[in-house]
Amino acid sequence: MAVVEETGATVTAAPRPRGGPLRSVRDSLVVAKRNLLRMMRIPEMVVFGLVQPIMFVVLFSYVFGGAIMVPGQASADATVYREFLMAGIFAQTVTFATAGAGAGIADDMHKGLIDRFRSLPMARGAVLTGRTLADLVQTALTLVVLAIVAVIVGWRVHDGVLKALGAFALLLLLGYAFSWIGALIGLSVRTPEAATSGGLIWLFPLTFISNAFVPSSKMPAVLGHIADWNPFSATVQASRQLFGNPEGVVSDAWPMQHPALASVLWSLLIIVLFRTLAVRKYRSATA
Template structure:
């Protein structure tokens, strides 16, 4: 009796009829719901700030005088701090992937997704709303991190509009990666598994890049991988737009056109993983 009732409920689930406009409205409603939840559980946001702040302080003062930046003689800690910050910013926005995956896995585990499915709402709105809420949280984290970076000596040198463009590319990369997190969250059975699955692949992605050290001293194969890493393109673009030290020049196309490469990588990731995540969501709740 229960199985037949559930089957009937799914088959009779109301369908949205408002087209793209309703999809936008539904996504904003879900985003608002997730933002209210973040406000009511502030420790999630607070703990999310601790790790990037620790990275800023530790890398700035522990490694600041030990890692030379090509093109800048000597080991001036202030040069490395400015070189470092774009990498820390990029790491922060991409590590939000784990939170996105865990949140969606938690909603699936508690049955909230089934409740959403019983409503006449866009099927992609649940995921879109979640990723938009995560983007807002990431932007707030970035704001706090920028203040900390300024305190330890980071500065922009090419004007405020270009700096905003750099921050925009960083947030776009974070939004793109949140769709990877959404797919992971839909593919596992527990929030704990989503957190682990959302982080384990990020460490090699962020460290085989130009985020923390110049790639010129890497073995040839790793240097090639780092130069074509979407993470590296965004970091290099942010450094250019901030007017920070960029390290040794590379002949790889993404390093020669980092802003365009970053934009294309982010849009490609969104297109691919949003499609896969929405498809997974529909099959998981069918």
């Protein structure tokens, strides 16, 4: 469709898509399939994505496991710490996928692929939704492998399969929410390298100022309060409860008293906010 502006210039605009929500779902699934096929053709993307979380499991389990004492225990016990640790490693894995999501979108922008999608009669936001859904599938596969490694090093689920599946659902919801932050970063920078750096620089303080690796009760008061209200901490705490793993000393902060509900609310809030910002950025972005 050609549009003639007052200046006399002719601009090519995509026809308005029709079909409503069903069209949006179909377009999103088509884009998700495209990204999944791309991942299958480049298996090293998945393999390298597994290396870091497996390294964290092994290093924290065997290097720090015997030196860190979980509150409530008489002495440092490597087995107890491994069970305390794993929910944090799972959560860190799903959130660190944000950097890869941002880099992928930035790469598509750099190659002009986003502009091609924008010229098609597709539902607005379908490109980003499809990309984040594909990243969610990859994250789920990573969690499966990581859970197997965790079992090998001594991690166990104590409250049944259904609750464990609920914990993994909360983790994937958090990962999906953070993938929208990655999408916004990817649309806001010029190169994939910048997206990777921008995606990691804020994730380290987010994950380490939390209850993932040490209980918040062992932190200075200010950092402990921040950790208790950290969305990341809520998901970690909820996962520990559902897995039946050691929780350490739980603070009186509302998210720590109701971690499952807090995890869902935080994740939904992040999705709504950053999806809105990302889709708005997508509409105006140029390669």
